[in-house]
Amino acid sequence: MESTPAIAVSGLSKSFGSLQALSEVSFSVPRGEIFAYLGPNGAGKTTTIRILAGLLPRDDGEVSICGTDVARDPVVVKERIGVVPDESNLYPELTCRRNLEYLGELYGLARGVRAQKAAELLSFFGLKDRGTTPFGALSKGLKRRLTIAAALVHDPEVVFLDEPTSGLDVPSARALRELIRTINRQGATVFLTTHNLQEAEALSQRVLILIKGRVAALGTPAEIRQRVQGLNLLAVTFSAEIEAAPLLRACPAVLQASRRNGTWRLEILETHAALEQLVAFAGGAGVRISEVSAVTASLEDAFMSFLKEGGPEAEALP
Amino acid sequence: MSQFRRALAISFKDIESYYGKPPLITWGLLFPAVLILSLYVKDPATYLAIAPGIIAMTLLFGNTSMAAIVVTFEKRAGTFQRLLLAPLSMRTIVLGKTASASVYGIATALALFLGLKFALGMPLVNPVLLLAGLILGAGIFSLLGLAAAVMVREVFEAMTLMNFVRFPILFISGVFMPLSQMPPWLKPLALMSPLTYVVELLHLGVTGRSDFATPVIPLLASLVFFLASWVLAEIMFRRRAYS
Numbered sequence: 001m002e003s004t005p006a007i008a009v010s011g012l013s014k015s016f017g018s019l020q021a022l023s024e025v026s027f028s029v030p031r032g033e034i035f036a037y038l039g040p041n042g043a044g045k046t047t048t049i050r051i052l053a054g055l056l057p058r059d060d061g062e063v064s065i066c067g068t069d070v071a072r073d074p075v076v077v078k079e080r081i082g083v084v085p086d087e088s089n090l091y092p093e094l095t096c097r098r099n100l101e102y103l104g105e106l107y108g109l110a111r112g113v114r115a116q117k118a119a120e121l122l123s124f125f126g127l128k129d130r131g132t133t134p135f136g137a138l139s140k141g142l143k144r145r146l147t148i149a150a151a152l153v154h155d156p157e158v159v160f161l162d163e164p165t166s167g168l169d170v171p172s173a174r175a176l177r178e179l180i181r182t183i184n185r186q187g188a189t190v191f192l193t194t195h196n197l198q199e200a201e202a203l204s205q206r207v208l209i210l211i212k213g214r215v216a217a218l219g220t221p222a223e224i225r226q227r228v229q230g231l232n233l234l235a236v237t238f239s240a241e242i243e244a245a246p247l248l249r250a251c252p253a254v255l256q257a258s259r260r261n262g263t264w265r266l267e268i269l270e271t272h273a274a275l276e277q278l279v280a281f282a283g284g285a286g287v288r289i290s291e292v293s294a295v296t297a298s299l300e301d302a303f304m305s306f307l308k309e310g311g312p313e314a315e316a317l318p
Numbered sequence: 319m320s321q322f323r324r325a326l327a328i329s330f331k332d333i334e335s336y337y338g339k340p341p342l343i344t345w346g347l348l349f350p351a352v353l354i355l356s357l358y359v360k361d362p363a364t365y366l367a368i369a370p371g372i373i374a375m376t377l378l379f380g381n382t383s384m385a386a387i388v389v390t391f392e393k394r395a396g397t398f399q400r401l402l403l404a405p406l407s408m409r410t411i412v413l414g415k416t417a418s419a420s421v422y423g424i425a426t427a428l429a430l431f432l433g434l435k436f437a438l439g440m441p442l443v444n445p446v447l448l449l450a451g452l453i454l455g456a457g458i459f460s461l462l463g464l465a466a467a468v469m470v471r472e473v474f475e476a477m478t479l480m481n482f483v484r485f486p487i488l489f490i491s492g493v494f495m496p497l498s499q500m501p502p503w504l505k506p507l508a509l510m511s512p513l514t515y516v517v518e519l520l521h522l523g524v525t526g527r528s529d530f531a532t533p534v535i536p537l538l539a540s541l542v543f544f545l546a547s548w549v550l551a552e553i554m555f556r557r558r559a560y561s
Contacts, residue, residue, distance in 0.1 A: 055402055075406070078405035078406075092395070094334075102327065103404070106327060106401070108405070150400075
């Protein structure tokens with residue numbers, strides 16, 4: 001059975017009234033992979049997770065987890081998966097330890113096993129000294145950690161993480177990403193949805209981009225980046241502050257301009273014309289161009305490109 | 319068996335989190351105790367005609383409210399989703415939630431009864447029928463509370479929905495007036511109310527008197543209402559719990 005994929009989805013469709021939330025979505029996640037499921041708000045990510053977790057019936061298509069159909073045998077599937085919802089939703093009145101032990105009971109763990117598992121998870125997630133603290137009294141970051149720990153109490157084969165680092169500060173998010181890697185190294189398949197594309201690129205082996213309920217791209221981050229290699233990008237630093245609107249007006253060869261950490265990232269039509277126009281614009285604005293470099297498209301650039309196109313037809317990469 | 323143990327886990331956790339809290343227990347005890355004591359002070363000779371009905375009324379209001387509040391509260395807090403994500407059948411969830419609410423109802427009713435027995439010398443003619451009435455009544459009303467809870471989003475909506483049922487059946491079920499003294503047009507309606515049979519079982523347990531020829535009738539009728547409430551709650555959970 002090890003050869004069966006952890007997650008197999010084929011022709012999955014779901015609509016809510018007249019709204020088509022998912023349309024003919026197909027993908028497969030082999031065991032042991034970290035798979036990122038990306039898309040803008042409303043693309044259908046949470047709907048997919050809810051269907052995969054047995055919380056929502058599908059309209060059409062096939063969905064199986066470790067070879068078992070979710071709709072046919074939801075209890076068996078739920079024994080094998082752990083789900084971290086986008087909101088930390090453990091019992092606020094129960095202590096951290098009691099939350100983990102209670103969930104262990106719901107998964108049928110024997111008393112001794114669940115006590116040991118709770119202790120292990122509290123230690124693994126850096127919550128050893130918070131065992132007797134009520135969940136409701138934890139900080140947002142610690143709540144997120146315990147919610148992830150709760151999803152692991154029964155050693156699931158597949159873990160669904162819906163926006164795991166959403167709303168966390170940088171150190172907490174970084175620590176959680178490291179924990180996700182460790183969970184994966186210990187054998188769990190990770191299905192991750194996130195708005196943080198750098199996080200997806202850093203963590204996942206493969207990525208699926210979902211736009212308007214359809215698969216826009218599927219492949220490794222490198223493969224997806226390659227699909228938008230025709231994209232011309234320049235990173236430009238000016239000696240003083242400038243505004244985007246006059247820059248775009250003065251440089252027709254610059255299609256889009258965004259600023260990050262003082263450097264302008266420009267999507268251009270053609271390099272020579274863009275450079276000429278930029279130099280002329282800088283002269284006119286009384287600023288100097290301090291630095292110019294060509295930029296390789298990132299996953300975020302690829303994502304934005306797919307989004308701008310309104311979601312190309314599904315084309316899985318090898 | 320495994321699912322049964324998981325249902326027990328849900329019950330114990332709910333008792334720990336909600337039903338075991340002192341304010342809830344005292345509210346469940348004080349309201350009916352004060353009502354019965356008032357009746358006793360007014361006329362010690364006749365208070366027994368109404369006291370079993372008030373205990374049944376406490377079960378009706380306490381259990382429908384508490385079962386509905388717990389589920390609606392958990393839905394709002396997102397914690398109800400933990401049950402739906404766990405490997406539990408819908409029957410297990412219904413069993414777990416019903417059992418905890420029923421334990422609360424039975425425990426408060428028993429405590430009330432024992433208090434009245436010691437304080438006022440309330441009789442106990444048939445403990446088996448008293449217990450059967452408490453268990454079946456608590457079960458029926460908890461299940462109806464659960465069914466209402468999954469149909470709505472807010473606690474006040476659940477209360478409003480249930481008040482449409484609770485107050486009319488309180489009026490027709492022989493709580494304040496025995497079946498035999500009811501106007502003839504009201505009797506058929508009384509026979510359609512589960513509260514009627516619970517009140518009769520408690521009367522049989524406390525005083526040994528009943529308007530039915532045999533205790534088998536209220537016993538069987540309560541059992542039928544219990545099964546029907548179970549089916550209703552399970553259907554509602556299957557249809558609405560995920561929404």
